[in-house]
Amino acid sequence: MELILLGTGSPPPSPDRSGHADGIVVDGRFYLVDAGRNVCRQIAAAGFPVKDVDHLFFTHFHSDHFTGFADFYITRWLFGAQTPLRVYGPDPVEEIVKRMLHYYEYDIEIRAEEGKTRGGLEIEVTTLAPGGSIEVDDIQINVEKGTRHGNVDDIISYRFEADARVILLASDGSPTEKLVPFAKGADILVMHPCLPDQIVELIGQTPEMAKIIAAHHATTEEIGRTAADAGVGMVILSHLTPPNAAEELAVEEVSRYYGGKVIPGRDLDRF
Numbered sequence: 097m098e099l100i101l102l103g104t105g106s107p108p109p110s111p112d113r114s115g116h117a118d119g120i121v122v123d124g125r126f127y128l129v130d131a132g133r134n135v136c137r138q139i140a141a142a143g144f145p146v147k148d149v150d151h152l153f154f155t156h157f158h159s160d161h162f163t164g165f166a167d168f169y170i171t172r173w174l175f176g177a178q179t180p181l182r183v184y185g186p187d188p189v190e191e192i193v194k195r196m197l198h199y200y201e202y203d204i205e206i207r208a209e210e211g212k213t214r215g216g217l218e219i220e221v222t223t224l225a226p227g228g229s230i231e232v233d234d235i236q237i238n239v240e241k242g243t244r245h246g247n248v249d250d251i252i253s254y255r256f257e258a259d260a261r262v263i264l265l266a267s268d269g270s271p272t273e274k275l276v277p278f279a280k281g282a283d284i285l286v287m288h289p290c291l292p293d294q295i296v297e298l299i300g301q302t303p304e305m306a307k308i309i310a311a312h313h314a315t316t317e318e319i320g321r322t323a324a325d326a327g328v329g330m331v332i333l334s335h336l337t338p339p340n341a342a343e344e345l346a347v348e349e350v351s352r353y354y355g356g357k358v359i360p361g362r363d364l365d366r367f
């Protein structure tokens with residue numbers, strides 16, 4: 097099992113980082129987690145045909161985690177998918193899918209009239225709740241409420257297990273008391289740090305505003321302590337807030353609390 101960081105960016109458009117998305121690869125099959133900006137291009141850049149991606153897992157529904165969903169859905173169909181897309185996520189995943197389906201009705205009808213078959217348009221939705229688990233192909237997937245993320249009550253962390261490897265995607269937010277036991281012994285822990293001093297310094301927010309933003313995200317200290325307590329093999333930092341924060345500073349801060357490898361993730365890095 098391999099992890100590909102498809103998009104390590106944050107909400108502001110960046111020439112260097114796509115919107116948030118990750119890929120899990122098992123036996124040559126690609127599984128998508130979140131679908132931020134540019135997700136189709138990033139799947140292609142990672143060397144996988146979009147039409148062959150049949151499973152999409154969402155962590156939560158802040159727009160930067162699904163702005164690429166509609167593009168992914170229609171592109172997958174247009175370029176050859178014949179099987180239903182399977183979408184998993186916390187509430188309100190069903191509603192998000194239902195609304196998205198209206199978006200391309202006009203386009204789909206035009207293409208269907210021109211003779212394009214409708215195979216590949218169907219979406220099967222599975223709502224996941226914290227504490228739940230599913231098996232997809234040969235992957236054991238557990239979900240938990242591993243983070244607290246402002247007003248977003250419906251957010252889940254994913255634990256993927258296959259090929260005797262464990263990849264833990266914590267998603268946005270500061271750790272809950274569940275994250276350490278949930279991440280126990282993972283080979284890879286991916287977390288999203290927030291550096292409040294850099295919010296003030298680099299994007300000119302007031303210290304008060306920086307504090308509010310930081311309260312909805314993981315501090316570097318929380319990431320370091322979580323990694324150390326869970327005994328993970330390495331920590332990957334993604335989706336930095338602010339997006340132009342100094343990576344080496346984030347790594348240095350996390351490393352004060354965790355002695356293992358801390359890697360600042362870049363788009364298309366593989367682990």
Ligand SMILES: [Zn+2]
Pocket residue numbers: 156158245268
């Ligand atoms: Zn978020």
